[in-house]
Amino acid sequence: MLTVDPKIPIPLHLDVAVAARIASHLSAAYPLEACGVLIGSDSQDSRRVVDAIPVENAWPTQSEKARRFILDPQHQLRIERSLDGTGKSLIGFYHSHPDHPAEPSAFDLEAAWATYSYLIVRVSRDGAQEMRSWLLDDASARFVEQRVEQRLSDSLTPTPVGSDPTPQESAWGRDVPRGKI
Ligand SMILES: [Zn+2]
Numbered sequence: 114m115l116t117v118d119p120k121i122p123i124p125l126h127l128d129v130a131v132a133a134r135i136a137s138h139l140s141a142a143y144p145l146e147a148c149g150v151l152i153g154s155d156s157q158d159s160r161r162v163v164d165a166i167p168v169e170n171a172w173p174t175q176s177e178k179a180r181r182f183i184l185d186p187q188h189q190l191r192i193e194r195s196l197d198g199t200g201k202s203l204i205g206f207y208h209s210h211p212d213h214p215a216e217p218s219a220f221d222l223e224a225a226w227a228t229y230s231y232l233i234v235r236v237s238r239d240g241a242q243e244m245r246s247w248l249l250d251d252a253s254a255r256f257v258e259q260r261v262e263q264r265l266s267d268s269l270t271p272t273p274v275g276s277d278p279t280p281q282e283s284a285w286g287r288d289v290p291r292g293k294i
Contacts, residue, residue, distance in 0.1 A: 119250035124260040125205075125230055126161040127244075132263050135234065136241035138167045139209035143236050146170060148182040148208035150192055151230060152201050160204055160230060160259075163266075166192055181220065182208050205230030205246075212237055215245040217256045227251040230259060 139147050152164040171185040172178050184206065193203050206229060210218075215235040217225070225231060227249050235243040247256040 119227070119248040119257045122248055122257050122259040123155075123159050124262050125232070125246045126159050126262050126264050127232075128161075128163060128266040129263050130266055131162055131165050132244065135165045135207055135232070135244075138165075139207075139234050139236050140240040142170075142209065143238065143240075144211045145178045146172075146180060146182045146209050146211060148184055148206065150184070150189060150203050151205040151207055151232060152192075152196065153204045154201055155204065162204065162230075162232075163201065165207060168192075180211075180213075180218075183224075203229075205232060207232035207234065209234050209236045209241075215243045217247050221247075222249075222254070222256065225249040225256070231256070232261070 135149070138149065141147075147167065148170050149165055149167040151162045152166065153160060153162040155161075168184045168188050170178055170182045172181045172183050174181075189203070196202055208231075210216075210233055213235065215233040217231060217233060221231065221233070229249070231247045231249070233245055233247065234241050244261055246259040246261050248259050249255075250257050
């Protein structure tokens with residue numbers, strides 16, 4: 114159940130491992146825009162992303178894929194069906210802005226639906242630079258920014274003594290500035 118009120122934008126909690134996967138997917142697609150869906154759940158005071166699934170950028174014109182994206186609707190539908198009964202739902206979308214700020218474009222505004230989170234990632238040739246999330250306020254037809262908080266996953270178990278730390282965990286530590294990746 115999506116309950117987010119854009120007038121009181123609850124934070125988006127993003128597991129660091131999921132943030133890393135999003136960053137690597139979008140960086141690999143550079144200089145083209147790439148996109149995917151955010152899977153998670155809502156509670157009273159936060160929205161939590163527990164998974165992110167890449168979806169093909171189905172924009173029909175190859176030459177425009179650097180600045181346009183559209184999700185393959187069939188793929189999106191299959192993902193939504195697979196979530197039935199899991200307690201998780203499709204809570205938003207992510208896409209990249211190659212060499213552009215992580216702010217919604219006029220095109221993003223036109224294509225947006227209320228209640229979903231729109232995570233936008235600025236990517237450059239050096240990889241993902243910034244992640245910001247936005248909610249559509251239907252009444253004013255404007256985007257409201259939603260704070261992104263990166264969290265270590267609850268399911269992560271402590272690293273056993275003597276083993277090497279996972280590169281992904283050490284690269285996405287707790288000291289990442291808010292909103293930056
Ligand atoms: Zn965009």
